[in-house]
Amino acid sequence: MKNFHVNTEIFFGERALERLAQLEYDRVIVISDPFVVTSGLIALATSRLDSAKIQYSVYTDVVPDPPIDKVIGGVTEVLKTRPPCIVAIGGGSAIDMAKAVRKFATQIEPAYRPSLIAIPTTSGTGSEVTRFAVITDPAAERKYPLASEDLIPDEAILDEELVKSVPASITADTGMDVLTHAIEAYVSINNNEFSAALAEKAVEISGQFLIRSYSDCNDTHARRKMHIAACLAGLAFNSASLGLNHGMAHQLGANFHIPHGRANSILLPHIIEFNSGISLTSRSQDNYPPCVLRYCNMARTLGVNNINKVTTVRSLISYIHFMAAEMHIPARVSEAVNITWEEYESHIERMAEAALEDGCTATNPRKPTKEEVMEIYRKIW
Ligand SMILES: NC(=O)c1ccc[n+]([C@@H]2O[C@H](COP(=O)([O-])OP(=O)(O)OC[C@H]3O[C@@H](n4cnc5c(N)ncnc54)[C@H](O)[C@@H]3O)[C@@H](O)[C@H]2O)c1
Ligand SMILES: [Fe+2]
Numbered sequence: 001m002k003n004f005h006v007n008t009e010i011f012f013g014e015r016a017l018e019r020l021a022q023l024e025y026d027r028v029i030v031i032s033d034p035f036v037v038t039s040g041l042i043a044l045a046t047s048r049l050d051s052a053k054i055q056y057s058v059y060t061d062v063v064p065d066p067p068i069d070k071v072i073g074g075v076t077e078v079l080k081t082r083p084p085c086i087v088a089i090g091g092g093s094a095i096d097m098a099k100a101v102r103k104f105a106t107q108i109e110p111a112y113r114p115s116l117i118a119i120p121t122t123s124g125t126g127s128e129v130t131r132f133a134v135i136t137d138p139a140a141e142r143k144y145p146l147a148s149e150d151l152i153p154d155e156a157i158l159d160e161e162l163v164k165s166v167p168a169s170i171t172a173d174t175g176m177d178v179l180t181h182a183i184e185a186y187v188s189i190n191n192n193e194f195s196a197a198l199a200e201k202a203v204e205i206s207g208q209f210l211i212r213s214y215s216d217c218n219d220t221h222a223r224r225k226m227h228i229a230a231c232l233a234g235l236a237f238n239s240a241s242l243g244l245n246h247g248m249a250h251q252l253g254a255n256f257h258i259p260h261g262r263a264n265s266i267l268l269p270h271i272i273e274f275n276s277g278i279s280l281t282s283r284s285q286d287n288y289p290p291c292v293l294r295y296c297n298m299a300r301t302l303g304v305n306n307i308n309k310v311t312t313v314r315s316l317i318s319y320i321h322f323m324a325a326e327m328h329i330p331a332r333v334s335e336a337v338n339i340t341w342e343e344y345e346s347h348i349e350r351m352a353e354a355a356l357e358d359g360c361t362a363t364n365p366r367k368p369t370k371e372e373v374m375e376i377y378r379k380i381w
Helices: 016-022 034-038 043-051 068-081 092-108 168-187 193-215 220-240 244-256 260-276 290-301 309-326 341-357 359-363 370-379
Strands: 009-012 027-032 055-059 085-090 115-120 132-137 142-147 155-158
Touching: 009 016, 009 220, 016 043, 016 155, 027 034, 027 043, 027 068, 027 092, 034 085, 043 055, 055 068, 068 092, 068 132, 085 092, 092 115, 092 132, 115 220, 132 244, 142 244, 142 359, 155 220, 168 193, 168 220, 168 244, 168 260, 168 290, 168 309, 193 220, 193 290, 193 309, 244 260, 244 341, 244 359, 244 370, 260 290, 260 309, 260 370, 290 309, 341 359, 341 370
Parallel strands: 009 155, 027 055, 027 085, 085 115, 115 155
Antiparallel strands: 132 142
8 A cells, every 4th residue: 555645734835925924823942054144134034933922942053964963953952942833944964954953852851842834945856845865974974864744744835036146057957856866866766756746846846947047047937836846846756765876975975975966976977877787888678677668768757758768768868867967966976076086995894884774765666786786886986
């Protein structure tokens, strides 16, 4: 038996942030990305709390790829005052941190279960609707996706006003994260008709609006569309889960601090090639694994359908290379970090072991061996 459910109430469209003025809490804690505070963006949220006479405190000890000690700091802060609601505002890092903070605070004090409202300021992770929170263990150089129903936010607010300030390079990285979520969910061994519908729409929107929103940050229509696509892709992988692409990308983030979406973008063409078994020299076959048919659907959705399945999968791979190049995203690790091959190589075996243990990898359509994962890490150098 399968089931599909959306636990998060989603407020979206023009002036979606007005939802904050409707809250019936007397006080909240806002957990925010520091950029959102220093840039003044936070006023878009706090002015609504002010108008509803809701008291608030703002906690900003959030860093990209939140490590365990920052989460513990947040739990301590929240348990000091036990507000009935947590408002998380920021990129995936701030939202993941708030999700983990709420979960651990409730584990420590079971009678305390605040509601959680997630307000993304990047159009990428879809974390505002998922049961995942990715936490970093810097000592072990690992990122762990926690997965649990009690991580899911109660409400999400998608207001494109908050993403207008996202610079082009972060628009590119986070947008490629959306595309990767949708494609991985679509070929996951846990895919289903509901997740597939969401993934197809997310890919269709990304194909039309990602490069537009990268090229002109004032293109509000494109920004709004990508903000919705990120959430659709989040709903898709919340149901179907992800795959090897994310399992491997998490290790590139933990070891070399490559931004999450950029790591996904570097890997995506190679993972499609690995899963489909279709390389530049492949000939047509009588039978293909199911993921090949699904990659062909994705290619069709992006408008790059070709003569047969081999050429269509190759077109999909080429199109992903094209999108990344168009947005100046590095195509390989050596272009993304300032390290030597020797240093990178010394991490490969441990990264491959961690990628195989990563919860995302379990739903990949092709079960990889350690040697195969190491080979992909070498290829992307
Ligand atoms: N929970 C999930 O389901 C899920 C899914 C995918 C990824 N993740 C995790 O989410 C994290 C990545 O999140 P992200 O890609 O949103 O990046 P992020 O939250 O780390 O933010 C990236 C940068 O963008 C800046 N920023 C955020 N909003 C901005 C704005 N409006 N204008 C200008 N700059 C802004 C931040 O200050 C930061 O410097 C990673 O840790 C990744 O592993 C979680
Ligand atoms: Fe992701």
